[in-house]
Amino acid sequence: MRIEKKATLISTIVAFLLVTFKLTVGIISGSVAVLASAIDSLLDTVISLFNYFALHNSDKEPDEHFNFGRRKLEPLAAVIEGTIISLSALFILYTAISKMVQGSVIEHLDLSIWVMVASLIITAALVLFLNMVAKKTGNMVIQADALHYKTDLLSNGAVLISLLIITFTDYTFIDPLLGIGIGIYMIYSAYPIIKEGVLMLLDAALDPESVSKINKLLNSQLDISGHHDLRTRRSGSNIDLSVHVVFNVSTSLYDAHMVGDRIELALKNLFPENNVYALIHLDPYDDSEGEHLDQEH
Incomplete structure (x- = not known):
């Protein structure tokens, strides 16, 4: 099995574990930031599975139906990944703004903090692994996956900081405010992924x-x-x-x-x-x- 495929399988398993923890705690605590992070991890699971499918099929030899092979599946996967990230970001923005208008109450802060600490450590290890694979192979799908998990790493850190601030100050408005920030950053990070994938699909010249x-x-x-x-x-x-x-x-x-x-x-x-x-x-x-x-x- 190619190392790229192994990387997508590992990403899928890690994302599934993270979404299980975050979604449970996000629902229990009512934290928009934790729930936003859980939704992002849920999409990570779907994206990683799709990336594995794309890499598996892009390896197939040319045949009578695809004389030049199926390599375009890789940029197609990147475009779909970037689009899903953007759509999830819009949902997070909507949820955060609604919470800000209606007011928010967060419970079980200690549990939320420990889950985010664990998520931060696990995501950091995954980013290091994906960066190693991306550098070794130059594969666009793995590069997009690594970039995506880097944004997760930053958002997890931001969520953890916000929860700590709320613990000591009771400034609960920070939670939906941070959710808005995460949503905007996700859209910002998705743009170059979509752009590069579209250019490749359109057969743009090399740099x-x-x-x-x-x-x-x-x-x-x-x-x-x-x-x-x-x-x-x-x-x-x-x-x-x-x-x-x-x-x-x-x-x-x-x-x-x-x-x-x-x-x-x-x-x-x-x-x-x-x-x-x-x-x-x-x-x-x-x-x-x-x-x-x-x-x-």
């Missing part, structure tokens, strides 16, 4: 730094006289690119093919954490101007 690295590598090749029409995209943990490389007209097909293979290997080594699929067109002369004329007509 300028990566494109610059590719161009630098191509410019260093002494066996070609030039290159043009570089196109790039990212699909999950895969990088797809195509480029036209220009040879001298007297270069044999065999020699050009060998150079093309060497360039393809160099491109793969340029991004060792990704699966690079390079389509290299072997041009016997620079036909870029002709291509532009064809496109104009």
Whole structure:
């Protein structure tokens, strides 16, 4: 089993345990902040299960129905995850504002505090693990999961602080106020997840730094006289690119093919954490101007 799949299974188990504890205590105590954290953990469970499904199916080999594989499931999972986070944040905002208007009473503060302390420790350990996996694999789904649990870590800490303040001051208005803050922060954290996933689904080009690295590598090749029409995209943990490389007209097909293979290997080594699929067109002369004329007509 891939380490990414193991990570999503661990995330699911941890999220299920946290939602059980938080939801029980949130209902008993009446704390909006604890209840908001419980709802977030419930969504974590659903999201982690969906992420496992996405990773499991994205690994399948290309077939007659999906000639290029199913790697787009990874950014699709990220977009769905970000959307669910945003919707849960809106629910938390609604609940918190209602509590603020109607007034709130919190009971069993000691129990709520101990649950949040335990949640803080467990979530911190999970974030460290997911960060390690994300750094090792570069997987977008795990990166989104790690970012999500980082927001959980911050919200758990904030909830714990608010409960401690209420314990010593009886300022119960802090609870719904913090719920509003958590909701806003969840929406803020979900935006980059949704944005990156949508861009990947739309086949956006690689970032300028990566494109610059590719161009630098191509410019260093002494066996070609030039290159043009570089196109790039990212699909999950895969990088797809195509480029036209220009040879001298007297270069044999065999020699050009060998150079093309060497360039393809160099491109793969340029991004060792990704699966690079390079389509290299072997041009016997620079036909870029002709291509532009064809496109104009």
